[in-house]
Amino acid sequence: MSFEAFLIVAAVLFCIGLYGSLARRNVLAVLMSIELMFNAVNLTLVAMAKYLAPAGLQESLSTALTGQVFAVFIITVAAAEIALGLGIVFAMYRTNESVDLTDAAQMRN
Amino acid sequence: MWFQDVVFWLLSVVAIGCALGVVLTRDLFRAALLLVAVFIAVGGFFVLLNAEFLAVVQVLIYAGAIAVLIIFAVMLTRDVQRGNPPNRLQIPAAIFAGLLLAAMVVVAIDTRWDFLPESERPGVEAVQTAAVSNIPVEALVQAGITDESQQEDAQTAGLADLLTGKYVLPFEAVSVLLLAALIGALALVRPRTGTGLSNTSPVVPPFRGGVDGGPGAG
Numbered sequence A: 001m002s003f004e005a006f007l008i009v010a011a012v013l014f015c016i017g018l019y020g021s022l023a024r025r026n027v028l029a030v031l032m033s034i035e036l037m038f039n040a041v042n043l044t045l046v047a048m049a050k051y052l053a054p055a056g057l058q059e060s061l062s063t064a065l066t067g068q069v070f071a072v073f074i075i076t077v078a079a080a081e082i083a084l085g086l087g088i089v090f091a092m093y094r095t096n097e098s099v100d101l102t103d104a105a106q107m108r109n
Numbered sequence B: 001m002w003f004q005d006v007v008f009w010l011l012s013v014v015a016i017g018c019a020l021g022v023v024l025t026r027d028l029f030r031a032a033l034l035l036v037a038v039f040i041a042v043g044g045f046f047v048l049l050n051a052e053f054l055a056v057v058q059v060l061i062y063a064g065a066i067a068v069l070i071i072f073a074v075m076l077t078r079d080v081q082r083g084n085p086p087n088r089l090q091i092p093a094a095i096f097a098g099l100l101l102a103a104m105v106v107v108a109i110d111t112r113w114d115f116l117p118e119s120e121r122p123g124v125e126a127v128q129t130a131a132v133s134n135i136p137v138e139a140l141v142q143a144g145i146t147d148e149s150q151q152e153d154a155q156t157a158g159l160a161d162l163l164t165g166k167y168v169l170p171f172e173a174v175s176v177l178l179l180a181a182l183i184g185a186l187a188l189v190r191p192r193t194g195t196g197l198s199n200t201s202p203v204v205p206p207f208r209g210g211v212d213g214g215p216g217a218g
Helices: A003-025 A027-051 A061-096 B004-025 B028-050 B052-077 B090-110 B116-129 B137-142 B148-155 B160-164 B166-190
Strands: none
Touching: A003 A027, A003 B004, A003 B028, A003 B090, A027 A061, A027 B004, A027 B028, A027 B052, A027 B116, A061 B116, A061 B148, A061 B160, A061 B166, B004 B028, B004 B148, B028 B052, B116 B137, B116 B148, B137 B148, B160 B166
């Protein structure tokens, strides 16, 4: 259970999320994949907060918590993103009667 | 230490397996449930990484609120039967994700990380684990922090102190962002009347569930 192991697990999660967000046609599946990527980034930040020496550790111990603070902000932004994203999904479902991304071509041509 | 290793590998298998399930399964509802499993596994990682507060937040916000929102949307859009088909980009996306994964693994292994010195580790762990509550002086002495000013520094180094101190401006910005997202989501899902009038007007027919694609919707 080394630092690199955490990074690799996070990288695997991130790439699975990336693949899902590029290769799926359902909007909800794409949103879920984006949440996977958020989680991978959070995992990286918290692992770095635990294992790496932050700048300015000598002056104040609070720098050891910077990664966790960033993770809190990312969780908040993810919550806002999913609320807005689902709003957009509903609006799209109402106009298209489908949540298929290939049907969302109103702006083509 | 071996116990933590076992927990780590178990959580890794659960997280990666369930994440693969999320992007590969054709049943959207199952994908949403597997996503909850990934969230809980990541919460377990946070416990391993001394971030108890974040683990609780992860379970509350992700496995609670966000999962409920996603399952709600899956049930409402009624496309569960059609499932979750891949698009034409499947193979390029897999190649791109694989190449990115290879690059990230090489970087993670190859970089010479600036690790935390062993002498600092007990203090940092004390601060990170007790992220919100005040740390008792005995615990600090046990962690090797005996100096008076250093003890005071460690006691005001909680996550809450940072959020209301050094990071108060981003904190306020995030709260405004949440409010804006709330209003934006409300405005987006409001039923369209086509007249631009407010939907509280009595001449507008009542909301007949635009999300199930009724004839008046859109």
